[in-house]
Amino acid sequence: DAKTTQPNSMESNEEEPVHLPCNHSTISGTDYIHWYRQLPSQGPEYVIHGLTSNVNNRMASLAIAEDRKSSTLILHRATLRDAAVYYCILGETSGSRLTFGEGTQLTVNP
Amino acid sequence: DSGVTQTPKHLITATGQRVTLRCSPRSGDLSVYWYQQSLDQGLQFLIQYYNGEERAKGNILERFSAQQFPDLHSELNLSSLELGDSALYFCASSRRTGTYTGELFFGEGSRLTVL
Numbered sequence: 001d002a003k004t005t006q007p008n009s010m011e012s013n014e015e016e017p018v019h020l021p022c023n024h025s026t027i028s029g030t031d032y033i034h035w036y037r038q039l040p041s042q043g044p045e046y047v048i049h050g051l052t053s054n055v056n057n058r059m060a061s062l063a064i065a066e067d068r069k070s071s072t073l074i075l076h077r078a079t080l081r082d083a084a085v086y087y088c089i090l091g092e093t094s095g096s097r098l099t100f101g102e103g104t105q106l107t108v109n110p
Numbered sequence: 111d112s113g114v115t116q117t118p119k120h121l122i123t124a125t126g127q128r129v130t131l132r133c134s135p136r137s138g139d140l141s142v143y144w145y146q147q148s149l150d151q152g153l154q155f156l157i158q159y160y161n162g163e164e165r166a167k168g169n170i171l172e173r174f175s176a177q178q179f180p181d182l183h184s185e186l187n188l189s190s191l192e193l194g195d196s197a198l199y200f201c202a203s204s205r206r207t208g209t210y211t212g213e214l215f216f217g218e219g220s221r222l223t224v225l
């Protein structure tokens with residue numbers, strides 16, 4: 001499985017944008033970039049995924065570098081409820097399992 | 111609420127015992143995945159079933175086994191339990207296998223404590 005690298009932790013203030021980076025220099029052409037988050041005492045929750053183009057949904061935006069070796073998850077206005085561990089994961093189009101790394105612990109300050 | 115139901119939510123048992131964890135996927139989802147999350151190893155993929163058939167295997171111990179039944183619910187059986195098996199066990203479901211659609215739906219987990 002191709003590997004991703006994320007910072008261990010990040011901090012943000014409530015109602016400010018948050019940019020969570022992810023490096024995936026060994027990504028293959030068929031790997032999708034997925035983001036999940038895990039709130040305390042809950043199961044992981046899907047956030048967003050993309051292949052080459054930037055993606056937006058109601059939760060977040062995903063900005064993918066032109067060479068696809070890095071991506072950034074953007075939370076436009078952080079809330080206290082967004083405090084969680086955020087996982088950046090590469091998934092093969094031919095397979096369906098996800099390999100979770102360590103993720104980034106996001107702290108949101110009031 | 112993801113629509114994935116796991117029981118029991120909490121389970122305390124002794125070393126050497128056997129337990130069964132149950133998962134009901136979202137309505138219409140054919141794939142079921144099991145993950146283990148312990149403090150020192152993060153989220154580890156164990157096994158995947160699709161429509162009753164095993165499709166992928168991860169870091170699942172030989173003491174562990176799983177199956178998916180005709181009604182699509184799945185059970186994870188853990189036997190000869192050791193202290194190190196204490197963890198959160200998550201079940202997830204998705205609609206398809208093969209071409210990945212991007213989204214797994216996770217249950218709230220079963221917390222197993224082995225004393």
